[in-house]
Amino acid sequence: MKNTAAFNDGGEGDVAGLVREVQGRVGALADLLRGLDEEVVEGADATGAVVARVSGAGRLLGLTIDPRAMRDLDHGAMSAAIVGAIGAARGETGERLAKAMEEFAGSPPHGDPLAPYVQALLREE
Missing domain, CATH: 1.20.5 (Single alpha-helices involved in coiled-coils or other helix-helix interfaces)
Known part of the structure; x- marks a missing residue:
């Protein structure tokens, strides 16, 4: 640059x-x-019974639910497991984005490169 x-x-x-x-x-x-x-990112609920797949932008692509969870969990617990799995997957996308942005930024120049010229122009008026 x-x-x-x-x-x-x-x-x-x-x-x-x-x-x-x-x-x-x-x-x-x-x-x-x-x-x-x-990218496709996966995340699971705390028990591992529900796995969510999301895009790198966080859009839900799919869910995989262990058959035992379908049998053992009531609707409230199932809902919490699904929300947990989606949250875990989206959290991973956020971490990947943060890491990618950190690498992209590297050591950006500080300040406005045109500031001295703008200041000089303002002093001339």
Whole structure:
């Protein structure tokens, strides 16, 4: 990110190059989110009797319920098991997203790269 660094250091930089770099980062972020959305994540309730599958965006794709749970759990306990399994799967998607965003961000430049130029413009008025 040569142009971003130049602006951050207060030097002259290529604005068109800076825009291209930003567009590249936005495209990379869109690709990252699209890739996460295509993943399938599983989570189980505390007993392991119910397993939920969700997309990387958290959409429910399916449930697997152990036949014994169908026999042994009443409707309230079954509901709690299903909610627990879906919550576990969605929690895992959140953890994956947080890790991916942390890796994506790496060491982003601090501050606004155009701030010195905006300040100079404001002083001229």
